Amino acid sequence: MSISRRDFLRIAGFSTLFGLGAKSAFEMLAPGELEAKLTPNPKALSAQRWAMVVDMRKLNEQTAEKCIEACHRVHNVPDFEDPIDPKDKIDPEEKIRWEVKWIWKEKYEHAFPGQAEVAIPEKIHKLNFLLLCNHCDNPPCVRVCPTKATWKREDGVVMMDQHRCIGCRYCMAACPYGARSFNWRDPRPFIKGDDESYPTREIGVVEKCNFCAERLAKGQLPACVEVSKGALTVGDLNDAKSKVRELLRTNFTIRRKTQLGSNPQVYYIV
Amino acid sequence: MKEPVKSEFGTVGEKPKVEKKFYNRNLILAGIIVFVALITYPIWNLQGKSVPPPDPKLDTPVIQKMAEQDRKCIEDKTYMRNYHMQMLDEWRDQVVRNGNREYTSLSGKKYTASLQNTCLECHSNKSQFCDQCHNYVGVAPYCWGCHLTREKKLAEAK
Ligand code: SF4
Ligand code: SF4
Numbered sequence: 001m002s003i004s005r006r007d008f009l010r011i012a013g014f015s016t017l018f019g020l021g022a023k024s025a026f027e028m029l030a031p032g033e034l035e036a037k038l039t040p041n042p043k044a045l046s047a048q049r050w051a052m053v054v055d056m057r058k059l060n061e062q063t064a065e066k067c068i069e070a071c072h073r074v075h076n077v078p079d080f081e082d083p084i085d086p087k088d089k090i091d092p093e094e095k096i097r098w099e100v101k102w103i104w105k106e107k108y109e110h111a112f113p114g115q116a117e118v119a120i121p122e123k124i125h126k127l128n129f130l131l132l133c134n135h136c137d138n139p140p141c142v143r144v145c146p147t148k149a150t151w152k153r154e155d156g157v158v159m160m161d162q163h164r165c166i167g168c169r170y171c172m173a174a175c176p177y178g179a180r181s182f183n184w185r186d187p188r189p190f191i192k193g194d195d196e197s198y199p200t201r202e203i204g205v206v207e208k209c210n211f212c213a214e215r216l217a218k219g220q221l222p223a224c225v226e227v228s229k230g231a232l233t234v235g236d237l238n239d240a241k242s243k244v245r246e247l248l249r250t251n252f253t254i255r256r257k258t259q260l261g262s263n264p265q266v267y268y269i270v
Numbered sequence: 271m272k273e274p275v276k277s278e279f280g281t282v283g284e285k286p287k288v289e290k291k292f293y294n295r296n297l298i299l300a301g302i303i304v305f306v307a308l309i310t311y312p313i314w315n316l317q318g319k320s321v322p323p324p325d326p327k328l329d330t331p332v333i334q335k336m337a338e339q340d341r342k343c344i345e346d347k348t349y350m351r352n353y354h355m356q357m358l359d360e361w362r363d364q365v366v367r368n369g370n371r372e373y374t375s376l377s378g379k380k381y382t383a384s385l386q387n388t389c390l391e392c393h394s395n396k397s398q399f400c401d402q403c404h405n406y407v408g409v410a411p412y413c414w415g416c417h418l419t420r421e422k423k424l425a426e427a428k
């Protein structure tokens with residue numbers, strides 16, 4: 001495959017002569033072939049339809065904090081509370097406006113507005129729910145994205161391609177769960193960058209939970225699941241023998257804002 | 271030829287007498303000279319000087335630790351030099367969009383298709399390696415807006 005510059009120019013020249021255009025020389029020699037050489041890692045975890053079950057009986061405050069910390073650490077999510085250089089300190093209002101989060105805590109009445117409040121026991125109203133992108137089966141964020149920077153994979157994971165995002169924020173307007181955050185500023189000064197294996201984001205793109213696609217691809221469970229002491233479970237919704245199906249069969253679960261028809265795939269055992 | 275007709279507005283049919291004069295001559299000439307000098311500044315300023323050719327360095331700790339016969343890039347050097355951009359482009363699409371994260375090189379060896387974790391593992395010296403040619407040819411790829419380089423760690427280790 002070694003080709004010198006001279007050879008390349010020669011082939012490009014000839015292909016122009018035959019009306020093929022210089023571009024085809026590139027295509028003859030470079031991609032295509034590369035495509036065939038890229039394959040999935042055989043150790044990858046796979047599913048026909050990924051889903052998550054959050055067992056609120058097992059989730060206490062510390063575990064929830066740990067999940068958030070783990071996710072935000074491995075994905076280099078900025079922490080505006082804690083700049084690397086104290087000079088970059090920002091005021092409290094900006095902290096709220098600029099917040100970037102992949103997974104966070106929320107009270108019942110905010111997480112499940114308008115959902116049978118009277119029928120739900122008092123103690124559940126007091127719980128602090130752990131929220132993240134629901135990887136909806138009918139995701140409104142995907143429908144509105146003009147660049148396909150966000151799309152639904154065949155296994156149900158709603159992915160983001162940061163390379164393509166133009167920062168139009170249509171998806172943020174469309175997502176009824178507040179699962180997406182916009183980078184109003186360069187996040188780097190607020191990222192410790194301890195995890196050098198995952199990229200950061202730039203100013204002007206939207207980000208959210210990616211169901212740990214990069215970890216599933218290596219055969220690892222999502223970071224939040226790993227530290228959740230059994231409170232969080234992921235698995236294949238299409239496999240009747242999977243752990244999530246088992247949990248859904250034997251427990252009463254609720255989902256966020258099902259009345260909107262987005263078919264969220266994070267289930268809460270209450 | 272008709273006789274010029276004299277009227278109250280002057281003589282009709284006669285060429286007006288205009289004094290031929292280069293108004294503001296000195297100012298304009300000086301202006302032109304300054305303008306030409308300014309736009310050609312980059313040319314004559316670099317007269318006789320030569321920009322040093324790029325000199326990408328390969329002396330990172332990971333590369334140095336490799337045994338002599340393993341000290342190779344994932345593909346042939348010429349190929350990498352000419353096509354690393356197409357390759358990274360392809361990797362990006364395949365990894366992010368299709369989940370194909372493993373690259374089999376021509377030699378049959380498997381690598382994780384990742385700029386940040388595979389390329390930069392060896393080439394942890396971005397400013398001494400990547401930037402050398404990129405700056406020389408005046409390209410500014412925006413990979414580094416998101417992808418972390420290992421230079422911080424490298425500096426700390428020193
Ligand atoms: S929770 Fe929001 S961001 Fe996630 S898939 Fe559903 S609509 Fe999209
Ligand atoms: S902000 Fe990015 S992901 Fe969201 S709709 Fe626009 S391009 Fe798509």
Ligand code: SF4
Nearest residue numbers: 071209211212222224
């Ligand atoms: S699945 Fe991964 S990306 Fe999503 S909240 Fe959990 S740790 Fe974060």
